[in-house]
Amino acid sequence: MTQDAEVDAIVRARIRGLRIAKGWSLDELAGRCYLSPSTLSRIETGHRRIGLDQLTAIARALGASLDQLVETAGDAVVIKPHHHPERGMTTWVLSGDDARNGLTVARIRVARPASRRPEDQRVHPGRDWFTVLSGTVELLLGEREVLVHEGEAASFSTMTPHAFGARGGPAEVIAVFDPDGERNHVDA
Structure with a gap:
């Protein structure tokens, strides 16, 4: 998997995870970010590319920043003294x-x-x-x-x-x- 594909998969998983954590259906999040539920579903499942304007609207609706949605996991899991x-x-x-x-x-x-x-x-x-x-x-x-x-x-x-x-x-x-x-x- 390329780095771009890996980041793409992480972003999609975070969108879905945040939506579910808030207890929102696709319809509820779609209404908050002014996208159709089918568009949002295709974004979450990887059947549609995510445009920057869509990502910005989704992040705002979820109460997250763009940085939080796209940041890659760092290697530092263990914190050294x-x-x-x-x-x-x-x-x-x-x-x-x-x-x-x-x-x-x-x-x-x-x-x-x-x-x-x-x-x-x-x-x-x-x-x-x-x-x-x-x-x-x-x-x-x-x-x-x-x-x-x-x-x-x-x-x-x-x-x-x-x-x-x-x-x-x-x-x-x-x-x-x-x-x-x-x-x-x-x-x-």
Whole structure:
């Protein structure tokens, strides 16, 4: 199968899959994208080529972007850890390189306490969020120390000087960073 045929098959399967996931019949989707049910059926089954104008209308009706319909599956199924021994952290970036909403989701294993040195506390525009999967995280917000235990979450303005680390042994978190947070915490 050529790459074009493979992409074509993926797009058709995604259209049908999204339609079924929404619980829509061919008639319902056809009415939303201003195509006839028979045209839509032939598109889904591969008996008709998909025009760009049709694909755009179908994507809009399904609440998807063209990119989402035509993107090919990447090879990265297994997410490799990034070790940062100098910071006592291991990071797995879960959202991939193409985070569509500008947010980065990362799993972080923290092995050492938060640095109390002022120069190690970061400041950047935005907000950071994390939830603790295991252990206890000490969050330093300027002079304030907040302990966040397993099963708890934290959200804070990143305009406050901040740092985080493990308390009483390693801790693991799932964190959500905006682009500034990613640059300061994941890419640092």
